[in-house]
Amino acid sequence: MSCGTGEGLMDIWAPIAGLAVIIGIVAGIVQILQYLQERRQKKRQPIAEEVIASSPPAPAIPSNLPPRGEFIGREKEKVRVREALASRWPLTCIDGIGGIGKTALALEVAGECLRASKGEVPANGMPTFDGFVWTTAKDRELTLNDVLDAVARTLDYPGIAQQPLEEKQESVRKLLQSKRYLLIVDNFETVKDDAVRDFLLRLPEPSKALITSREQKLRQAWAVSLKGLEQTEALTLIRSEGRRLGLVSLEKGEERVLLRLHKATGGAPLAIKWAVGQIKQKGQSLDTVLAALHEAKGDIFEEVFARSWSLLSEEARCVLMVMPIFAASASRAAIEAASDVHHYALDEGLGQLVEMWLVEATDALDAAKRRYNIHPLTRSFARARLSESETFEREARLRWAIHYIERCSDMGRWGYTPGFPWLEAELPNLLAVMEWANRAQGWDTVTSIFVHLYYFLGTRGYWQERIKYGQMALKAAEQAGDRSSAAVCRHTLGWILLRQGKHVNAEELLQSCIRSWIDLGQKKDAAQAMITLAKIAVVQGDLDQAREVIDEATRVVGDAGYEAVAHGLLTTQGHIELRSGNFEAARTLLLRALEATQRRGSRVSVGSRQIDLGNVALAQNQLDEAAPYFESGLESSRQFLRQDNIAKAEFGLARVHALRGNTSRAAELALSAREQFVRMDMEYEVTKVDALLRQIGNKAGTETINGQAADMSAF
Incomplete structure (x- = not known):
């Protein structure tokens, strides 16, 4: 009976139990679906400050920075x-020509900041961030949506990436406002979506943006402009690359050889590699490689310049194409x-x-003073x-050459101080015009430029x-049959050779130009060449010959009253008297010459005469009179960078200090002059x-040092 009753109960409860299992499974499924739905809705809701604050902690320092390679130099940058990045400025832009190392610098600094942020190295003033987001527009079209997605996913908020663009932008803005993040946009110049630019310019504090660009369009950014690596940095990179590739010739190569590569690449790391x-x-x-760089052959030029060239206006292309014409x-x-x-x-x-x-x-703020140049690549x-x-x-x-000829003509025959x-500023370009005109057999252009340059070249020490x-211009003048210009060239060459002690060659050139000018009736020019010829005789100690030449120069000009010739005659006569030991006569003549040059307003020559008077005083052991003359001559000469007279004034002061026993200062001045x-x-x-340096070391007597004054005139 009981067994029968139990079996009946089992028959009743079995279906009920099965139904309960089914109901339980269904309920479980419903709960799972409900949970997933709630999670989905939560992630689709706009993010708020309290949500961010209550979210589970993200990884210590989220980052998607690419791996860093070897980085050399750029310490200042x-x-x-x-x-x-440490300032209140929200946006920093590293700009420069393609291949100059912008991306590498951005990645290097970001990597250093990441290590400091993680506590792996002491911060020591290094900016730190709570996360690093790297995006790049290289080889892809980067939109604002791409940037926002990169931020959301890198900082571990993937739900934000599912939002509509407008909501996504607001969510990312609040996210960047919640902590200090660094957003990096590489190759910004290729970004076409203006919304990216607007977003970066409105980046909320405390986050920062760092971009790299081949263009300087973001005026609102803190600009860090890159140029080529310095020589030492470039050499280190060349040797490092040589070591990496097993090129011992580069790793151990001579510095002078490797510097050719630095010059050809302009220190651009990409070009060096x-x-x-x-x-x-x-x-x-x-x-072969240097020739390829010089001739713009190789895929590197396509990589660096193709896009930029395609974007240039016709006028900009014309301007860029003429830039290589200029030597500097x-x-x-x-x-x-x-x-x-x-x-x-x-x-x-x-x-x-x-x-x-x-x-x-x-x-330069003044447009007339602004200069333009281009990178070697x-x-x-x-x-x-x-x-x-x-x-x-x-x-x-042709237009380039005409411009410089006309500009020089504005200065008169010699140029003016x-x-x-x-x-x-224009010297390399003026010399380049001469080189080009000489190759093109434009003889008049060659001589015209040189006639306006030689006084400047002599004064500034470009001997x-x-x-x-001068030799180039002389040949050009002879080719053109221009005897007067040829005589000018011979005189200028003779002037330099005289000062370099090459008296025989100087005398031949001067005799030739004197004959030409006499034949052409150019008495003033002939007399000035005679004065230069007389100075050779003074230096050689043939004072009688010097006097004869001066007398002949005086007869040639007669009473024409040429101020420059009169000054030259007085000066050379003073030098003759100084070498003769007639110090008072020398002083009188040179003082008259100084007064004459002051009246003429020739401030460069003023320095020469002051040095001459210092030599007269020094020859008489009048140190208190000699020193002010040398100091004034040095100041005047430095004003116009008259290099030979700067050295002569320094040498004069060195002798004064030596006689006064100040051997340290004397040696310093003497070495500078040398x-x-x-x-x-x-x-x-x-x-x-x-x-003099030997005498300083041996503590020579005054007679030896004084004796040097008579033959150190400042021509």
Whole structure:
């Protein structure tokens, strides 16, 4: 009975139990679905401050920074980037030409900040952040949506990435406002979505943005502009790459050889690595690689310049193509003349080139003083483009030469001292015009430029250039049959050779130019050449010959009243009396010469006469009178950078200090003078300085030192 009753109960409860199991499973599924739905809705809701605050802690320092490679140099630039990131400035831009190392610098500084943020190294002023987000526009089109997604996923808020763009932007903004994050955008110049720019400019505190760009368009950013590596940095990189690739010739190569690669690449790290790779992978010689860089051959130029060239306006292309014509930096006026692009179009073209780092500009506020230059790689690229248009190049070079001829003509025959700063800035370009005109057999251009340059070259101590280009101009004048210009060239060469102690050659040149000027009736020029010839006799100690030449020069000019000739006659007569030991007569003549040159306003010659009077006083052991003359002569000579007279004044003061027993100061001045004399190949003066240095060491008597004064005149 009981067994029957139990079986009945089991029959009743079995279906009920099965049903309960089914209901339990269904309920469980419902709960799971409900949980997932709630989680989905939670993630789709706009993020709020309290949500962020209550969210589970993310990894200590979230980061998606790419791996860092070896980094060399750029210590100053790293300091500047760190300074920007530590400031209140929200946006920092590392800009520069392609391949100059912008991305590497951004990654290096970000990596250092990451290590400091993790506590792996002491911060020591290094900016620290709660997270690092790296995005790049290289080889892809980067939009604001891409940037926002990168932020959300890197900082471990994947739900934000699922939101509509407008909500996503607000959520990311609040996220960046909640903690101090660093957002990096690489290759910003290729970003076409203006919303990215707007977002970065409105980045909330305390987060920061760091971008790299080949263009200088973000004026609101803290700019860190990159140029080529310094020589020591470039050498380190070349040797490091040589070691990495097993190129012992580069790893252990001579510095002078490796510096050729630095010069050709302008210190651009990408170009250096490309060049080393060519040597390794293709077995090319260094000379072959350097030639390829010079001629803009190789895929590196496509990588660095192709996109930029495609974006340039026609006017900007014309400006860029004329830049290699200039041997050094150029003024706006010179670029305008060569390119034939004018006014607003020129401003726009230059502006575009500067923004894209194809042309570099100095920061002078005065447009007339601003200079423009290009990186060596850009020069090679632009030169290759220029060579593709023979007509444009020929016309551009002609306009370029005419510009400099006209500008020189404004200065008169010799140039004038107020124009020296312009001549200094433009000297490489003026010499380049001479080189080009000489190759093109433009003889008049060669002589015209040199006639306006030689006084400046002599004054500023560019004596080797005066000799080289004086010889070039002499040949050009002879080719053109221009006897007067040929005589000018001979006189200028004789002037230099006299000061270098090459008296025989100097005398031959001077005799020739005197004959030419006499034949041409140019008495003033002939007399001045005679005065120079007389100075050779003074230096050689043939004072009678010197007097005869001075008398002949006086007869040639008669009573014409040429002030420059009268000054030269007085000066040379004073030198003759000084060498003769007639000190009072020498003083009288040289004082008259000083007064004459002061009346003429020739401030460069004033320094020469002051040094002469210092030598007269020193020869008489009148140290208290000699010192002020030498000091005044030194000051005057430094004002116009008259290099030979600077050295002569320093040598005069060295002798004064030696006689006063101040041997330390004497040696210091003597060594400074010697350095200048050696540079200008003034062998006679070098021997005099060496003798003084020996006498200082041996504590020589006053007679020996005083005796040097009579033959150290400042011509």
